Amino acid sequence: MFPSPTTSSLPGSTLTPQDLGVGARFTVAVMDSDFATIILEALNGADAVGLEIYTDPVSTLVRGDEQRVLEYVAAVIAGAARGGHHVSATVLLSRGCPGEVSCATTPGLLDEAATVPVLTPTGLRATAHWALYPLDDTGSPGESPDHMRDIYAAIDYAKDRGTYVRGEHYVTMLEGDLAEVLGTVAAGWVLVGRSVQHVATHITLSIASPTEV
Amino acid sequence: MFPSPTTSSLPGSTLTPQDLGVGARFTVAVMDSDFATIILEALNGADAVGLEIYTDPVSTLVRGDEQRVLEYVAAVIAGAARGGHHVSATVLLSRGCPGEVSCATTPGLLDEAATVPVLTPTGLRATAHWALYPLDDTGSPGESPDHMRDIYAAIDYAKDRGTYVRGEHYVTMLEGDLAEVLGTVAAGWVLVGRSVQHVATHITLSIASPTEV
Secondary structure, three states: OOOOOOOOOOOOOOOOOOOOOOEEEEEEEEOOOOHHHHHHHHHHHOOOOOOEEEEOOOOEEEEOOHHHHHHHHHHHHHHHHOOOOOEEEEEEEEEOOOOOOOOOOOOOOHHHOOOOOOOOOOOOEEEEEEEEEEOOOOOOOOOOOOHHHHHHHHHHHHHHHOOEEEEOOOOEEEEEEHHHHHHHHHHHHHHHOOOOOOEEEEEEEEEOOOOOO | OOOOOOOOOOOOOOOOOOOOOOEEEEEEEEOOOOHHHHHHHHHHHOOOOOOEEEEOOOOEEEEOOHHHHHHHHHHHHHHHHOOOOOEEEEEEEEEOOOOOOOOOOOOOOHHHOOOOOOOOOOOOEEEEEEEEEEEOOOOOOOOOOOHHHHHHHHHHHHHHHOOEEEEOOOOEEEEEEHHHHHHHHHHHHHHHOOOOOEEEEEEEEEEOOOOOO
């Protein structure tokens, strides 16, 4: 379904996640009057080793390798949701556009495609709307660009993993432990990244919505 | 910069916005313990004439023509923010994928490209992170797919409009009246939609963040 990485770690490679444009932006909203304290404690309570992190009024930027970026995002969202308040979070994972807005082709990017991040279960149930964008202008050797083919492969992966609920307009609904939902999205992003240089994915997560509990 | 629509309204066309896959999904988070009442009142207070609307625990789906969809999204977000609480909202605008997850080419879609939505100022200042995804597998007649070319054209448009702040990693920062920010994003989406069938755009908005006021 997905191509294997041609070389999952190139011997002697010096490309950093920053060189490869690998990172996330995420926004956590806590529906409580004490939101500022809860969000700050969640940000400060997550392990930031090996990561570059910058929070502004709109979102938090996290740059580093796929495994650590996902661990950090999961830890902050779980930390904000532990108190039982309704939490809504939006996460953007991006790879392949290393500059600010520039997006030159990075030699070696596909070869550097990472292994699928593995996350520890959080005990928190999340419902999510997921969108995946393979931004392929040229296609792989021998293949034409077909962004829907790549999206369907990721959806099939989600079905195998058990987090898939249904297709909705513009998004796919996922449900499960927060770690499994984030893990599904991260996997689709990494796996498509083995054949497409520039891949972005967006997820909107809901935890403990009053309409669900 | 952007191509003109070949025919902005085809005489006798029977394609609906639903046929063209035109619509939005959005999530409004109000950082207050009374969030449920505030969000419900904002949803119920916005004019829904001509729209198909469905709210689930993760987001609200809005389908209809571009102008009405944007008016509704702006009205709900403004309604939720009027009380002065910190509001975070995420908006996905999509066109060109009419089915659930299916995405067959729709004859006439490019010819049906709409005029740019015009929104009434809200008096609410918003800061936003914006991402635009032209999902072009084939290119226009005589042109190869180049998703970054289309994104740069939309960013140039935002600069002309005065909402552009700067390029950030993975996103462009916009700032201004909520209506101007949403209008900029909607314009990029519609204008790229004149040459690319499937175009999605995501924006995360922040209003009255305690770090800004």
